[in-house]
Amino acid sequence: MYSNKTFKVTSSSANKVGSTTRKIRKAQAPSSKMLDIEYNDYSSFAKVKLPEINGNPTTGNEMKEASCGVPIIPEGRKSQLIYHTRTPSLKRKNDEGLAAELQRNIRSFQKDDITKIPSKRSTICCGSLKKLSSVRTNQSESIERVTKHLPPKTKFTSSEIEVMNLRNEILRARIELYIKEQIEALNNTMQLQDDTPEVEYEPDQFMVEEDHTSYKDVHMAEIKDSLMNIRQYCEAMQSMNANLNSEVNHYKNDLELNKNVKEHPRRNFHEHKGNIKVFCRVRPPVLSECEDIADIRFPPYSYGKKISLASIKRNYWGVERETFKDYKFDKVFGASATQEEIYTNVAPIVQSVVDGSNGCIFAYGQTCSGKTYTMQGPQDPTIYNEGMIPRAVRQIFNHVDELKTQGWEYEIEGQFIEIYNDNIRDLLSDDPSNHRGIKFRTIHDEQTGTTMVNKAKTVNLDSVATLNWVLQMAAKNRAVASTKSNANSSRSHSIFMVRLMGTNTITGENRIGTLNLVDLAGSERLSKSGSQGDHLQEARYINSSLSHLKTVIQCIKEKSDHINFRNSTLTWLLKNSLRGNAKVLMFVHISPLESARAETESSLEFARLLRIPQCSQFHLL
Numbered sequence: 324m325y326s327n328k329t330f331k332v333t334s335s336s337a338n339k340v341g342s343t344t345r346k347i348r349k350a351q352a353p354s355s356k357m358l359d360i361e362y363n364d365y366s367s368f369a370k371v372k373l374p375e376i377n378g379n380p381t382t383g384n385e386m387k388e389a390s391c392g393v394p395i396i397p398e399g400r401k402s403q404l405i406y407h408t409r410t411p412s413l414k415r416k417n418d419e420g421l422a423a424e425l426q427r428n429i430r431s432f433q434k435d436d437i438t439k440i441p442s443k444r445s446t447i448c449c450g451s452l453k454k455l456s457s458v459r460t461n462q463s464e465s466i467e468r469v470t471k472h473l474p475p476k477t478k479f480t481s482s483e484i485e486v487m488n489l490r491n492e493i494l495r496a497r498i499e500l501y502i503k504e505q506i507e508a509l510n511n512t513m514q515l516q517d518d519t520p521e522v523e524y525e526p527d528q529f530m531v532e533e534d535h536t537s538y539k540d541v542h543m544a545e546i547k548d549s550l551m552n553i554r555q556y557c558e559a560m561q562s563m564n565a566n567l568n569s570e571v572n573h574y575k576n577d578l579e580l581n582k583n584v585k586e587h588p589r590r591n592f593h594e595h596k597g598n599i600k601v602f603c604r605v606r607p608p609v610l611s612e613c614e615d616i617a618d619i620r621f622p623p624y625s626y627g628k629k630i631s632l633a634s635i636k637r638n639y640w641g642v643e644r645e646t647f648k649d650y651k652f653d654k655v656f657g658a659s660a661t662q663e664e665i666y667t668n669v670a671p672i673v674q675s676v677v678d679g680s681n682g683c684i685f686a687y688g689q690t691c692s693g694k695t696y697t698m699q700g701p702q703d704p705t706i707y708n709e710g711m712i713p714r715a716v717r718q719i720f721n722h723v724d725e726l727k728t729q730g731w732e733y734e735i736e737g738q739f740i741e742i743y744n745d746n747i748r749d750l751l752s753d754d755p756s757n758h759r760g761i762k763f764r765t766i767h768d769e770q771t772g773t774t775m776v777n778k779a780k781t782v783n784l785d786s787v788a789t790l791n792w793v794l795q796m797a798a799k800n801r802a803v804a805s806t807k808s809n810a811n812s813s814r815s816h817s818i819f820m821v822r823l824m825g826t827n828t829i830t831g832e833n834r835i836g837t838l839n840l841v842d843l844a845g846s847e848r849l850s851k852s853g854s855q856g857d858h859l860q861e862a863r864y865i866n867s868s869l870s871h872l873k874t875v876i877q878c879i880k881e882k883s884d885h886i887n888f889r890n891s892t893l894t895w896l897l898k899n900s901l902r903g904n905a906k907v908l909m910f911v912h913i914s915p916l917e918s919a920r921a922e923t924e925s926s927l928e929f930a931r932l933l934r935i936p937q938c939s940q941f942h943l944l
């Protein structure tokens with residue numbers, strides 16, 4: 324006998340419904356095979372037909388057994404029944420107590436409101452919604468947590484800046500558009516107002532009795548409002564403009580600063596070149612020397628740093644081979660280098676002197692190598708081939724003139740002296756024959772860092788005319804002794820000293836700078852010059868003073884604690900222009916002649932040793 328009663332198995336989970344029905348089948352089928360289950364795996368219930376046992380309907384026990392803890396609802400019942408209990412043991416099949424308990428439970432459950440039990444789909448939906456919302460809340464909480472502890476952003480990438488700029492553009496465009504719209508609306512209103520006849524409406528029709536405001540007044544109020552808005556936007560625009568302008572000015576200042584750092588010659592020399600530099604210049608040969616040209620390799624213009632001296636060497640088997648000896652300097656000027664090119668490279672030193680530093684430029688080399696040409700120019704100079712001295716003084720004049728606009732007033736004075744046999748002579752003296760009777764002394768002012776030669780004539784350099792007079796006078800007075808090498812060879816060191824004293828009338832600032840332009844005596848060896856008697860004495864003094872000069876420069880390069888400037892009159896006179904922040908330039912001159920090869924080599928070696936600190940003593944004699 325089978326009970327026609329069907330039961331609905333329901334659960335919040337489709338899996339549970341399936342597993343329950345399978346359990347019911349398992350429990351019932353072995354004995355009676357009378358179980359017929361209708362269920363849908365993915366619906367919330369399954370219909371279960373339970374058998375009658377011995378004509379009795381299935382007891383709660385069987386139901387309980389079959390349900391295994393999931394709800395079993397008799398069909399036709401409107402309310403759902405949820406029945407939870409522990410899973411009973413199969414041994415307790417006919418347990419009346421349990422059946423009674425089940426019935427009690429069913430009865431009590433019947434009272435429950437069906438609406439309180441959510442359908443499966445809605446539960447799923449609700450569940451997933453809840454899950455989603457909890458995920459979102461978690462995420463937003465974590466974002467909040469993270470953003471709260473993030474530092475404010477100070478650096479932006481270029482794309483971020485671009486976006487910001489675009490936003491600003493959009494904002495600006497919007498403001499403009501808004502203003503346009505406002506103006507247009509204003510115009511329309513004005514037009515309307517002009518067209519509209521001034522009509523007084525009946526008070527009871529549109530207005531409160533006491534309010535006598537006309538239609539025109541209403542429009543006027545609107546116009547005033549609009550005007551106010553426009554004014555506010557204009558102010559916003561103006562402040563934005565001011566911000567933009569200040570930004571632009573800021574960038575302009577930055578650019579100017581960078582430009583100054585790049586272009587300021589003094590700073591350039593300081594930061595990029597160091598304080599002691601060695602340049603080399605090769606004199607071009609004249610027509611009569613064409614058959615005596617040495618194989619010297621140098622750069623065609625003034626861009627190189629290397630000069631190579633070729634020599635022929637014979638090997639063991641008597642085979643001749645040309646070898647090159649390379650010398651490197653801070654700059655090498657070939658025979659085609661112009662006076663202007665040369666000056667461009669020394670101009671930073673002159674500039675720095677105007678700004679309050681000391682500078683010293685030496686022309687070194689053997690007789691007839693072009694020292695005087697570099698320093699003063701040829702005998703009848705033109706504006707194109709004039710030397711370093713007139714160019715430097717002109718640059719000083721120009722720079723001082725420019726500084727006048729900033730409140731600077733300068734006094735420029737000059738002395739032109741020579742050191743002959745370690746004694747000072749005044750090249751600007753009106754009576755050179757008096758030289759032997761006067762004892763000139765070097766006076767250093769340690770406070771200002773200036774040097775002057777007492778009793779030597781001091782000229783106030785206030786014009787180009789004065790400068791020209793100084794140069795002519797010095798050329799006339801310079802002691803020239805005839806030697807074998809050069810009929811006009813100068814046997815003394817000549818020094819043109821320019822002192823600048825600047826005062827700023829606005830700030831009260833002071834600047835003092837000294838520029839020494841030194842044309843050294845010829846450096847040829849005694850054997851070559853064939854000197855005898857007085858000339859031998861001259862040559863000894865020259866070589867000794869050059870040797871001391873080299874030692875002093877090397878000590879300065881090595882930053883020695885003790886430098887003996889007193890060893891020679893030349894180094895003692897130039898003391899303040901060699902040490903400290905003074906800029907020193909040694910210009911080594913090279914003759915292009917093959918016959919002067921040994922002297923050339925000697926000069927290059929001298930200059931090379933000046934570039935290398937901690938070198939051994941170099942003896943010229």
Ligand SMILES: Nc1ncnc2c1ncn2[C@@H]1O[C@H](COP(=O)(O)OP(=O)(O)OP(=O)(O)O)[C@@H](O)[C@H]1O
Pocket residue numbers: 605606607688689690691692693694695696697701702809811812813844845912
């Ligand atoms: N770069 C040059 N271009 C053209 N001519 C030059 C150049 N250098 C030198 N000279 C000429 O070479 C000759 C010798 O030059 P300079 O008198 O300057 O040599 P120096 O080294 O001063 O000799 P000294 O030590 O005897 O005074 C001069 O006639 C000069 O005009």
